Amino acid sequence: MTMTTNALPESAPPERKPAAPPARPVNAKRKRRFGSQAATGWLFMAPFAILFIVVFVVPIGVSIRSALFAQKPAGDGLYGGGEIVDTFVGFDNFALALGSDVFWLGMGRVTLYALFQIPVMIVAALGLALLLDSFLVRRPTVFRLAFFLPYAIPGVIAAMMWLYLYTPEVSPFMQLLPEGTDLMGPGTVLLSMSNMTTWTYTGYNMLIFLAALQTVPRELYEAARLDGASGWQIAMKIKVPLVRSAALLAVLLSIIGTVQLFNEPVVMEAANPWMGKAYTPMMLTYNSMMGAISPSGTGPASAYSLLMAAIAGALAIVYALLQRRKGASA
Amino acid sequence: MTSRTRFARFTAVTAVAAISAFGLAACSSGGSANSNGDAVEIEYLHRLPDGEGMTPVNEIVDRWNEENPDIQVKATKFDGAATDMILKLETDVKAGKASCLAQLGYSEVPQMFVKGLVEDVADEAAKYADDFSEGAYAMMTVGDAVVGLPQDTGPLVYYYNDTAFKELGLSVPATLEELGTHAATAAAAGKYAAAFTPDEALSWLSAQSAAAGDVWFGSTDDGWTVETEGPGSQKVAAFWQGLVDNKQTLVTERWGEGFTQALNDGALIGHVGAAWEAGFLLDSLDGTPAEGQWRVAQLPDFGAGAVTGPDGGSGVAVMKGCEHPAEAMKFNAWFNTQTDDLASQGLVIAANGTPETSEKMLRQFGGQDVLAELATASANLNPDFVYAPGFASLTKMNETASNVAGGSATVADIFTTAGTTALETLEDLGLPTNK
Numbered sequence: 001m002t003m004t005t006n007a008l009p010e011s012a013p014p015e016r017k018p019a020a021p022p023a024r025p026v027n028a029k030r031k032r033r034f035g036s037q038a039a040t041g042w043l044f045m046a047p048f049a050i051l052f053i054v055v056f057v058v059p060i061g062v063s064i065r066s067a068l069f070a071q072k073p074a075g076d077g078l079y080g081g082g083e084i085v086d087t088f089v090g091f092d093n094f095a096l097a098l099g100s101d102v103f104w105l106g107m108g109r110v111t112l113y114a115l116f117q118i119p120v121m122i123v124a125a126l127g128l129a130l131l132l133d134s135f136l137v138r139r140p141t142v143f144r145l146a147f148f149l150p151y152a153i154p155g156v157i158a159a160m161m162w163l164y165l166y167t168p169e170v171s172p173f174m175q176l177l178p179e180g181t182d183l184m185g186p187g188t189v190l191l192s193m194s195n196m197t198t199w200t201y202t203g204y205n206m207l208i209f210l211a212a213l214q215t216v217p218r219e220l221y222e223a224a225r226l227d228g229a230s231g232w233q234i235a236m237k238i239k240v241p242l243v244r245s246a247a248l249l250a251v252l253l254s255i256i257g258t259v260q261l262f263n264e265p266v267v268m269e270a271a272n273p274w275m276g277k278a279y280t281p282m283m284l285t286y287n288s289m290m291g292a293i294s295p296s297g298t299g300p301a302s303a304y305s306l307l308m309a310a311i312a313g314a315l316a317i318v319y320a321l322l323q324r325r326k327g328a329s330a
Numbered sequence: 331m332t333s334r335t336r337f338a339r340f341t342a343v344t345a346v347a348a349i350s351a352f353g354l355a356a357c358s359s360g361g362s363a364n365s366n367g368d369a370v371e372i373e374y375l376h377r378l379p380d381g382e383g384m385t386p387v388n389e390i391v392d393r394w395n396e397e398n399p400d401i402q403v404k405a406t407k408f409d410g411a412a413t414d415m416i417l418k419l420e421t422d423v424k425a426g427k428a429s430c431l432a433q434l435g436y437s438e439v440p441q442m443f444v445k446g447l448v449e450d451v452a453d454e455a456a457k458y459a460d461d462f463s464e465g466a467y468a469m470m471t472v473g474d475a476v477v478g479l480p481q482d483t484g485p486l487v488y489y490y491n492d493t494a495f496k497e498l499g500l501s502v503p504a505t506l507e508e509l510g511t512h513a514a515t516a517a518a519a520g521k522y523a524a525a526f527t528p529d530e531a532l533s534w535l536s537a538q539s540a541a542a543g544d545v546w547f548g549s550t551d552d553g554w555t556v557e558t559e560g561p562g563s564q565k566v567a568a569f570w571q572g573l574v575d576n577k578q579t580l581v582t583e584r585w586g587e588g589f590t591q592a593l594n595d596g597a598l599i600g601h602v603g604a605a606w607e608a609g610f611l612l613d614s615l616d617g618t619p620a621e622g623q624w625r626v627a628q629l630p631d632f633g634a635g636a637v638t639g640p641d642g643g644s645g646v647a648v649m650k651g652c653e654h655p656a657e658a659m660k661f662n663a664w665f666n667t668q669t670d671d672l673a674s675q676g677l678v679i680a681a682n683g684t685p686e687t688s689e690k691m692l693r694q695f696g697g698q699d700v701l702a703e704l705a706t707a708s709a710n711l712n713p714d715f716v717y718a719p720g721f722a723s724l725t726k727m728n729e730t731a732s733n734v735a736g737g738s739a740t741v742a743d744i745f746t747t748a749g750t751t752a753l754e755t756l757e758d759l760g761l762p763t764n765k
Contacts, residue, residue, distance in 0.1 A: 072760045073444060078549050079473050079719065080761050083446040169587040186736075271586050273529045274732035277725060290413045291441065294723040294755035 067093050067302035093303035096295060102278040103304060107259075107311065109190065110280050114258040117194035122250055125202045126243070129209035130235050144210065147203035155200070159267035162196045167271065184272045193264045201257070205250040212246035213239055248323050252316045259312040262286070281308050370654045372661055373429035374405045374646070377415060378675045383690065385671040394664060401657045408433075413722070416442070423447045423650045430652040431662055433481065435644045436469035437533070440719040442647065443472040444759060449648040450475035451655050458663035465711040466680035470645045477647045479662045480680035482672070484604040484642030485707035486537045486629045489611060492696065493623040494521065494599040503630040506542075506569055509600075510578075516599060517578040522592065523600035526570055527584035531731035531744055532724050533641045534584075538602070539563045539745070540639030540715035542632035546752070547718040553762025554718055558749035559742070565633055567742040574734060574741065581735045590614055602629065604641035605704045609676025612694040622696040626703050628710070638710045645680070678704045720755035724748050 042049075070089045075081020097103055128147055132140045150158065166183040168174045174181065183192045216239065224234050262282040269275040269283070277292050278284035281304060287293040289301035380386050391405045408415045412435055419442075422428035434442060442448050455476040459467055466480035488509075490502065498519055503509040509524065516523040527534060536546065542562030548555045573579035580598055582588035592598035594614055603611065608626055615621050629638045646662050648655050666672070666681055673685035684705045691700045730747040733739035756763045 071445070074446075076762070077473070078554060078761065079440065079444050080759070082443050082450065082472075082475065084444070167587050169591045270529075271583055272732065273531075273583070273728035274736070276729040290417060291720065291722045292413065292725050294720060294751070295758040296720070296723065
């Protein structure tokens, strides 16, 4: 065994823990050591860093750049000379996005949707997770897979399947509902879509909770049982408080997903044109890009998407802060 | 284990990760190498159906390639929506690797030209202009420029169930008014002589407006003029509003289940539709007693005589950056005049000459020479009706049309939506308008 191996324990290299106190008195020899270790660290990080830059930093950079430009005709005449030039327009596209009625209307719709859908889904996911984690269920693996299965179905396919279920002419259950029930009307389509996403993502969120529950030391339950706690009390008083951080993660992911709601409304809109091409902000962005909504082009589309990212980020931060405060006061 | 082996293994893993990352990036830059010396290579991107019983595009192209060793064409089918293909072409042109030829819907042509995504091949196109219907050729013309050659047209026609019409004592409607009375008679018998289809409002209603003699887009010295609420539109609006109010038309999405079901159960016995619908409209009736009962007729006179309007249709354009436009146009002209082959793809061809009606159509339309009827419709297209850049944004009409069923909008509102949207879009595009 060499010194080097000792400095690099099996699980994690010491660079990962920069706050190690004995490292304080630095001498020249140590510094050199550290230099080579840093290089190793960077190499370890390289796969992540490269992919992070290629698939994250670069696209965001590109979309910030294109949000600052607009495509304007190069010449005069009815067809603008048949050529387009990228013109720097500063923050015009952001001003357009911020001042767009349809954008905020879409935001309003997804907010309304989120206020209803996220709590229902999170509570259902937590409930299923607690059920599978309890001793009531005989074959948790089978159920875990079954609940997770909807998530494995591609979003557009699932949306189309639901569209069929909601279409009176072909639906297997709509004859049983009162005559004239419209599941895709202005008053009901948000609920119908909530149903679709809840069906898809409850299993996914359940897995997050289940993973968190699995980390809870079993001794806690034994201790509680010895103290005379019932199964219900264990679930409510021990398990639920201990999966708080998992709940935070699940809600944050749901908020981000909801702001970007796209597959479901697009499929619904195809059969229900009254919804329009800008029903959700993501649809507005996509259709601006495609020219189905004016002003069109990469400029406005990029501005919309950056604004959406900012809003989703802000919502996520607000929620996380609220949770932390609640956690601190509890 | 020593640190060295660990390091080696780590390097290997990094290398694999890095290579796969760069490999992904490298995938996107596919080149079109010239494989055999002198031959010019032309790529052609289309979205023809290539369905069962049709002459495949590749088979037609192979025939060309055999006869023309100097100009080798490679056809690629785009399996996606038309709008997605536009986006692909836009990105490809920017990246300098667009295919030489691409299929474009007529209503998309002006927008593509404004964006600088197509070549002006007016001189080449002029050589072949005589082979094509004048109205269709005009659709590939943008101002003084011509960007390619037309392939198929989509005139509005009237489909009707002949047997059901005879039972009700109805004749083929000659005028819009007659269609109105027919609809009333049919409605009294629990049937519909026409369907109002909100999801097709954009192309369908603009075509009806054209059939009634209106022209939506024009120009003065100052710029574009937009007039979507002319006398023709008003007539069309009044007609459908009457039918909707009196429940004498089936109000349903064209591409929803409601339409097919009404067709199958015999409630729908007439339909104002595009010529290209003849290729599949009656497919669900195959093998039922209703097979062979339907016929196709000219659109009733909407007030402008024997005139119909364009609902769809597309051409093959030369994309920006094409290195061999002359050779591409030579193939383009040849391909678009392979009338029988293209007709087998369900197209109402834009080239002169009437192809033979297929077995399938003869069977579905009770032996009628469908393609001859459609060719007449094609020749009756309103030649003055042209599209303006940004026409795709008028899809907002569908949204308004959808509210007609619920009663929160009128049919006339759809045309108002068209006008305001068209003008806004032209201004957003930075083009001159004359309000």
